[in-house]
Amino acid sequence: MPLNHTLLGLLSCGPMTGYDMKKIIQASPWMHWSGNNNQIYKALVEILAAGLVSKETLYQDDGPAKKMYSLTQAGWEALRQWALEPSEPAEVKRSFFLHLAWAAEASQEQLAQLLAGYEEEVRGRMLLERESRRRGRFSPGRSQRETLIWDAMYDRIEGFYAEELRWVQDLRQRIEEEQP
Amino acid sequence: MPLNHTLLGLLSCGPMTGYDMKKIIQASPWMHWSGNNNQIYKALVEILAAGLVSKETLYQDDGPAKKMYSLTQAGWEALRQWALEPSEPAEVKRSFFLHLAWAAEASQEQLAQLLAGYEEEVRGRMLLERESRRRGRFSPGRSQRETLIWDAMYDRIEGFYAEELRWVQDLRQRIEEEQP
């Protein structure tokens, strides 16, 4: 189960609460869950029952009680193993294609607008990613190698949006130049 | 609902059965459903109830009865409208990142193997896409513009895998050259 192991991964950076993990997941561009409570708290119960994490409840004067989770030895083991498991190629969900596919019969203007709209969406997302990375993304950075890896991952994400942008710009121009 | 409109889109190429659509969806790299019966037959009931398609049952001597669906006028209208609706940027689901993120502490060999394995997966997928395109993909091609659009979509899909491949190759080399 990917979410469970992602939580283990986060805990490998140090003890934290479910709420902490929720925020990190929500802010991450590649931990592709909405970061909703239902899943996270359920997953925490699971990995606790499996003995992969331990729990310590901290009662605070200001605010509600925290439950700090920490990796157990078994948790470290499970994470190490999971990390090396093979995985399938990335999959892209392009809701835009579902629309574009049937838009050929629209007027030149409408099609141009559709493409321009998507271009703006992609550009916006790209800038957003870039900005939130500049402002300091979550990244363990425990070693030179880890920094290298995480930087490469974020590069790839930015690169994808840049490619997408170039693609839609190119298509847009080709459509505009069309007219037989 | 994207699936419903995708079915309308397929029917815009001519009347067909649920089974036909299922096969097209399964073979398509961007109609991102498993093409399972449950969803498709349920969706067909929906769009039939909504008056977007009409149904004609054909009893065959050899094999089971077919139900041919056709677009109604309302269906054409709905498709035309849906096609021009704006959509969000593509999202990438990278199960590989979930693993790679926590693999920094592995040995050089294990990490190299993980990256090599992913590279192979991506290369395989890329070749598969290229091959199934060469063998003739589903594409309406009703006009020059439609051909242009569908070609661009398939180009983008191939381009994505090519980028992914380049990325993992580059990372692999950087990891190998590391060693302080």
Next chain:
DNA sequence: GGTGTCATGTAAACAGTTACATGATTTT
């Protein structure tokens, strides 16, 4: 006084997959 953050959790709904089931015909 309303909104936002901290921090936990639950309920209900929706989306999507795998597997099952039928029954004839064709292919290996």
Next chain:
DNA sequence: AAAATCATGTAACTGTTTACATGACACC
């Protein structure tokens, strides 16, 4: 004799999201 294709459909499950619920504190 077994497996695949045609063609329909259902059942059970997993995964995911949205919304609800509590309660204190801080900020505007």
